[in-house]
Structures are given as structure tokens and as C-alpha cells.
Amino acid sequence: MEGHNTKLSKQRELVLQIVRSTKMHPTAEDVYYKAKKTMPRISMGTVYRNLRLLSKMGRIKEINFPDSPTRFDGDMRDHYHIRCSECGRIEDISHFSPRAAVDEIEKLTMYQIHTVHIKYEGICPECQKKSKIS
Amino acid sequence: MEGHNTKLSKQRELVLQIVRSTKMHPTAEDVYYKAKKTMPRISMGTVYRNLRLLSKMGRIKEINFPDSPTRFDGDMRDHYHIRCSECGRIEDISHFSPRAAVDEIEKLTMYQIHTVHIKYEGICPECQKKSKIS
DNA sequence: TTAATAATAGGAACTATTACTAATTTACTC
DNA sequence: GAGTAAATTAGTAATAGTTCCTATTATTAA
Known part of the structure; x- marks a missing residue:
């Protein structure tokens, strides 16, 4: 698993920054639409993959409540x-x-x-x- | 919302009894296959609907962990x-x-x-x- | 017993998420 | 810097879990 200092791809960097810069606990969809403002061609798959990876890397957290999509939190x-x-x-x-x-x-x-x-x-x-x- | 003494339909009763009678924290699918042994014609939709209702009635609990289907617990x-x-x-x-x-x-x-x-x-x-x- | 209400089986539809694939980017070596 | 391997991407198809829909059946109330 990559450490905190590993260089991230542009897309991964953007996803991380979006999750970190809000207290709204965004869903993957929320992150996707925000990311599109900066990188209009980013795809949903990329957002999901990077959210998953960042979570496994311990750089963001997943929040699961019943009956709602997973939310993400950049406050560790x-x-x-x-x-x-x-x-x-x-x-x-x-x-x-x-x-x-x-x-x-x-x-x-x-x-x-x-x-x-x-x-x-x-x-x-x-x-x-x-x-x-x- | 119905109280604890309300009479339940046969299917709802069966679903409740299955969830209550195990410590395995079954998924909806688990409950469905167990229910079929007693009521071979019961449908998945019925199982889901009753799990949801029983949960709202406060007679069973939902357990959500990330990256796995919802599990149910009859121990209140x-x-x-x-x-x-x-x-x-x-x-x-x-x-x-x-x-x-x-x-x-x-x-x-x-x-x-x-x-x-x-x-x-x-x-x-x-x-x-x-x-x-x- | 009839009328109204609730619940069902079965299947279609939906939503969130993951997997696949060909193309692109990045990193690595000489 | 060119060539090659590895990683990542966009776009799309597929999947899993769950909910919705509809015609039918069961239950309840009058």
C-alpha cells in the first residue's frame, strides 16, 4: 500500500482534495459532479476506484448508514x-x-x-x- | 405503526421467527432460503418487505457494515x-x-x-x- | 357475502457499485 | 530522449442488492 507521500495521479489527487475540503460527507456522486467542474472528462469509475483506494490507504473514511449510499469523510x-x-x-x-x-x-x-x-x-x-x- | 401484539401475516411471522432464531445475523438472502424450506412459494420481495417493516416496527435490527449486504438481528x-x-x-x-x-x-x-x-x-x-x- | 383493505408471488426496474477493455499516461532503463 | 513496462484512465457493460409494480389472493369489517 502506498504511503502518504506517494505521488498520486491527477484524478486521485482531485478526489482526495474534494473529500478533504468539505464537511458535507459527500457521496461518490457528489464527488463526481464536483470533480467534473475541474476535470470535465473524469469518469464515475475513476471516482469510485479512487475513493476505494484512498479509503484503503487510510487517507479518507467511509461512512455507512442504513438505507443510504456510502459517504466519505476526509477528516481523519x-x-x-x-x-x-x-x-x-x-x-x-x-x-x-x-x-x-x-x-x-x-x-x-x-x-x-x-x-x-x-x-x-x-x-x-x-x-x-x-x-x-x- | 403496528404494536408488538398485532397479528402478523404468515409470511411476516415466519420472517420474524427466522431472524429471531439465529445468532448468525443473516442477510435477506439467508432469510429467503430458510423461509423457502417452510414456505416454498415465498418470494424475495416478500422477505425484503417484511424485513423492512419489522425493522421499522422495532422488532428486529439492521446491521450495516461497509462493503457487505445488510444483515438482520432479532436480538433487541x-x-x-x-x-x-x-x-x-x-x-x-x-x-x-x-x-x-x-x-x-x-x-x-x-x-x-x-x-x-x-x-x-x-x-x-x-x-x-x-x-x-x- | 360483499366490499374494502392488506399482503402476496413473480418479475421488472432501479441504484449504487464494480468489472472490463482499449487507449492514454507515467515511470523506468538505457 | 526513445523504447518498454506498468499503472491509470474514460467509457461502457455488467452485477448485486434492493425496491417497485401488477394482478391475484387472503383477511377484515360491515
């Missing part, structure tokens, strides 16, 4: 997200650790929270064994 | 999920509050955790206003 600092189940907007939550009580987050954001999703991702014991062997 | 008790990024399996985490340190969860599960997703869902201030007016 530790923070969480809150979505309005009515209008679908996604906003950042900062300055609070995951330990913050839901009450506190409600006060901070003025949202009426009804669901908390907490998910961990990692490598399970069996797969850890497998990768040691191979 | 407070608990969290952990996915292996290698093999994709999803397991439950119980007995720990969201406050549990990642370290503790690693010890408990033997996973090597590399990502924590925390998401809140609720209704934003603007939408709260809107629903008061209408």
Missing part, C-alpha cells in the same frame, strides 16, 4: 457521526469521547437521539492464525 | 457488533457498556481491533420543529 481525526433520520444529514460530533453519555450528546447537538450504533472491526482469532501460517 | 437487547475484516463474520459483544475500553474488548474477543464505528441516529432540531408545526 477521531470523531463520530450523527445522522438525522428525517432529512438524512450527517454531522460531526467532536470534543466528546465515546464515553460521553447520550444525554450529553443530545444537549450538545439538540438532536433527539433514538439509536446508537457502535461497531468494532478487527481480525478474528482464526484469521490471525491463518496469516501467521501463510 | 442492548449489545454491539464486531466484524472480522478478513472473513466477514459478525459476532455479538455483550456484558460490556459502550464505555468499555477497546483493550478490554480485544481481550474478551481475541480480535485485533483496528476500527471503531460509533454512530448516533436521531431527529435534528429543524425536523423537530417541522413535526411540531404539521
Whole structure:
């Protein structure tokens, strides 16, 4: 996997810059239309491929909420997200650790929270064994 | 929205029972094939529609991880999920509050955790206003 | 029992995403 | 710098997951 200093193709650079320069948590489509303003011939496939790669490179984050397309976030600092189940907007939550009580987050954001999703991702014991062997 | 005591159609009842009777966090497809064993003529559309409805009724939960189809969980008790990024399996985490340190969860599960997703869902201030007016 | 309502099976349609391919760009070597 | 290999692209076709549509069937209420 390429490091943070690897030179990126023009298209990849543009995609990264677009995702980084907004707090709107854009979808792939959003990124595509913004990119077209600078590079009218860029293709959707290129946008998707680069979003995927940048995400694997650890330079942007994917945000998946149910029933909506994947969104992307260029802010790699530790923070969480809150979505309005009515209008679908996604906003950042900062300055609070995951330990913050839901009450506190409600006060901070003025949202009426009804669901908390907490998910961990990692490598399970069996797969850890497998990768040691191979 | 119907309550917990509303009588469900046979198909809806079956879908609910299948999701409840496993800890495998099945996909819609999984549910469909299990359902066919009891009701060979049940259709995919029916399975999807009922999963969606049951989820909206608050009788089952949806689990969305990136790059994989939606999974369903009939266990409505407070608990969290952990996915292996290698093999994709999803397991439950119980007995720990969201406050549990990642370290503790690693010890408990033997996973090597590399990502924590925390998401809140609720209704934003603007939408709260809107629903008061209408 | 009839009329209204809800739910179904089956299949078509849709949306988000990925895969394919020929052409282009970039990087590497002499 | 020219030649060659490797990476990336644009454009398009294909796919997977999910939702929608329609005619039919089941359920409920009067």
C-alpha cells in the first residue's frame, strides 16, 4: 500500500482534495459532479476506484448508514457521526469521547437521539492464525 | 405503526421467527432460503418487505457494515457488533457498556481491533420543529 | 357475502457499485 | 530522449442488492 507521500495521479489527487475540503460527507456522486467542474472528462469509475483506494490507504473514511449510499469523510481525526433520520444529514460530533453519555450528546447537538450504533472491526482469532501460517 | 401484539401475516411471522432464531445475523438472502424450506412459494420481495417493516416496527435490527449486504438481528437487547475484516463474520459483544475500553474488548474477543464505528441516529432540531408545526 | 383493505408471488426496474477493455499516461532503463 | 513496462484512465457493460409494480389472493369489517 502506498504511503502518504506517494505521488498520486491527477484524478486521485482531485478526489482526495474534494473529500478533504468539505464537511458535507459527500457521496461518490457528489464527488463526481464536483470533480467534473475541474476535470470535465473524469469518469464515475475513476471516482469510485479512487475513493476505494484512498479509503484503503487510510487517507479518507467511509461512512455507512442504513438505507443510504456510502459517504466519505476526509477528516481523519477521531470523531463520530450523527445522522438525522428525517432529512438524512450527517454531522460531526467532536470534543466528546465515546464515553460521553447520550444525554450529553443530545444537549450538545439538540438532536433527539433514538439509536446508537457502535461497531468494532478487527481480525478474528482464526484469521490471525491463518496469516501467521501463510 | 403496528404494536408488538398485532397479528402478523404468515409470511411476516415466519420472517420474524427466522431472524429471531439465529445468532448468525443473516442477510435477506439467508432469510429467503430458510423461509423457502417452510414456505416454498415465498418470494424475495416478500422477505425484503417484511424485513423492512419489522425493522421499522422495532422488532428486529439492521446491521450495516461497509462493503457487505445488510444483515438482520432479532436480538433487541442492548449489545454491539464486531466484524472480522478478513472473513466477514459478525459476532455479538455483550456484558460490556459502550464505555468499555477497546483493550478490554480485544481481550474478551481475541480480535485485533483496528476500527471503531460509533454512530448516533436521531431527529435534528429543524425536523423537530417541522413535526411540531404539521 | 360483499366490499374494502392488506399482503402476496413473480418479475421488472432501479441504484449504487464494480468489472472490463482499449487507449492514454507515467515511470523506468538505457 | 526513445523504447518498454506498468499503472491509470474514460467509457461502457455488467452485477448485486434492493425496491417497485401488477394482478391475484387472503383477511377484515360491515
